Amino acid sequence: MNEKATTPYPGRTEDVIVLVCEPTTEYGKPIAYQGTTITNALKDYYSFITNREKIDVLKWIVAQPAFTELKRLSLAENKIFTLYTNQYDEILKTGETPNNLQIAQKFVANGYDVFLLANPHNTKSADFIIRQRNKIFYVEGKTSSGGSALSVRLSEGAKQANRIAINFSIIPQFHDLYHQTRKAFENNEFLTNLYIFKGSVLVEINKDIALSPKYDKLLSALWNKRK
Numbered sequence: 531m532n533e534k535a536t537t538p539y540p541g542r543t544e545d546v547i548v549l550v551c552e553p554t555t556e557y558g559k560p561i562a563y564q565g566t567t568i569t570n571a572l573k574d575y576y577s578f579i580t581n582r583e584k585i586d587v588l589k590w591i592v593a594q595p596a597f598t599e600l601k602r603l604s605l606a607e608n609k610i611f612t613l614y615t616n617q618y619d620e621i622l623k624t625g626e627t628p629n630n631l632q633i634a635q636k637f638v639a640n641g642y643d644v645f646l647l648a649n650p651h652n653t654k655s656a657d658f659i660i661r662q663r664n665k666i667f668y669v670e671g672k673t674s675s676g677g678s679a680l681s682v683r684l685s686e687g688a689k690q691a692n693r694i695a696i697n698f699s700i701i702p703q704f705h706d707l708y709h710q711t712r713k714a715f716e717n718n719e720f721l722t723n724l725y726i727f728k729g730s731v732l733v734e735i736n737k738d739i740a741l742s743p744k745y746d747k748l749l750s751a752l753w754n755k756r757k
Contacts, residue, residue, distance in 0.1 A: 563590045568613075572647070572655045575668065588659050588666045592645050600646075603631060608638045612646040629673040630657050633697045633727070640732040656691035669693045669725065676702025680710040688718035695725040708749055715740040728753065 563586035565571035575587040597611040602622050604610050610631075612618055621628065634644040637660050645659040656670040670691040672683040676698055687694035702710075707726075715721055715737050724740075726733040733752045742748060 563587050565590050568594065568596075568647070569653055572653055576654055584668070585666060588668055591647075592659055592661060592666070597645060603635050603638070605638055608641060608643050610634045610638055610644045610646065613648060614646075618646075629697065630671050633671040633673070633695050634658065636697065636727045636730055636732065637695070637725075639730055654690060658695070667693050667723075669695050671695045671697070673697045673699055674702075675700045676710075677706050678710070680706065681713055684710070684714035684721070684724075685718060688714065688721045692720045693723040693725065694721070695727070697727045701728060704750065704753060707753065708746055711735060711749070712740050712745060731755065 563571075563574070563583070565574065565587070568591055571587050571591050575584055578584050578587065592611075596613050598613075598615045600610040600612050600615055600618055602619065618631070622631075630646065634646060637644045637658070641662055643661045645661070647655060647657060647659065649655055656668050658669045658671060660667050660669055668691050670687040670693070672687045672694060674680045674683045674696055680696070680702065683696070684694060711724060711726075714724070722737050724735045726735065733755070735749065735752065739745060739748050739752075
């Protein structure tokens with residue numbers, strides 16, 4: 531197969547690996563989905579309607595043997611996996627840690643395994659699959675300086691996944707965080723969850739919390755928690 535996929539960094543491409551796996555069992559339930567490539571599986575994810583179908587796609591993807599551990603950034607308990615270990619290793623040797631790897635590290639520090647996904651040509655996709663015990667989620671990662679820029683980043687992310695992880699290069703004022711996150715849930719009907727990193731502390735906000743009349747108090751309690 532000569533289908534190409536975009537690797538995590540411009541100018542670096544390689545053939546999409548054709549991946550086939552037999553039906554397997556994850557968390558005690560058989561995976562009904564059977565894909566051919568990760569690229570096609572991501573297309574199917576967006577076309578499927580039920581949550582069960584979508585979860586089966588995610589489970590099938592993370593079961594693929596092409597994923598290998600990115601040992602430089604993994605911990606003993608939780609790991610980061612990628613299809614492009616050598617490329618990430620080359621970049622990490624220069625001392626640079628790209629934005630998505632910073633987010634992946636923070637998920638790992640909060641008890642998640644992270645599977646980094648490349649962006650295939652002409653295919654909408656998010657950046658990560660994250661897994662914690664028997665839960666698995668598809669997540670888009672964004673880095674923001676806060677303020678009005680946050681609203682733009684959240685709107686972009688909502689087009690790729692219903693769960694968005696936000697890492698701040700500059701910690702925003704609480705007032706801005708409150709208004710911009712609430713606005714994001716009001717304006718993007720499919721957005722269900724935000725994973726916001728305040729330093730290494732993970733603050734998770736769902737739609738019910740964000741649209742609550744007590745959101746300011748609820749967010750304040752979450753935002754001021756200690757790890």
